[in-house]
Amino acid sequence: MLKYAIRKLLLTIPLIIGVVTLIFFLIELSPGNIADKFFTPDTTPEVRELIIAKYGLDQPAITRYFLMLRNLAVFDFGVSMAQERPAFDVILDALPNTLILSAITLLVIFPTG
Structure with missing residues (x-):
């Protein structure tokens, strides 16, 4: 395995x-x-x-x-052209909400198949 x-x-x-x-x-x-x-x-x-x-x-x-x-x-990942700050920081800012959304999706998907 x-x-x-x-x-x-x-x-x-x-x-x-x-x-x-x-x-x-x-x-x-x-x-x-x-x-x-x-x-x-x-x-x-x-x-x-x-x-x-x-x-x-x-x-x-x-x-x-x-x-x-x-x-x-x-x-x-360089600098965000739109926000003029490190792109990695932009990703990290969005990560908590992304993980929450993923967890909610898994909670819905598993019981329903």
Whole structure:
């Protein structure tokens, strides 16, 4: 049983890498620049360039991809573009409510089958 659990756990690693890769390149191939949604029409070109450089969007996609994989491996999720604070903190803020919702769901699912 332990061998089975370890094997399943090890098989999830390539699955996670595959899903992360797929999502990264789908976002990369979408039209426009991801930073464009944070700009207003009156944003100056200097500010645009500063923001693009701040988030590393001026680097090639493959460089950003491997940098992202390295950061994910050490649980460094970067900075939330929307909230301007560490993304890990944003996740931790939502975690208690997520766990409560999951527990309630399990309590409903188990008795009903």
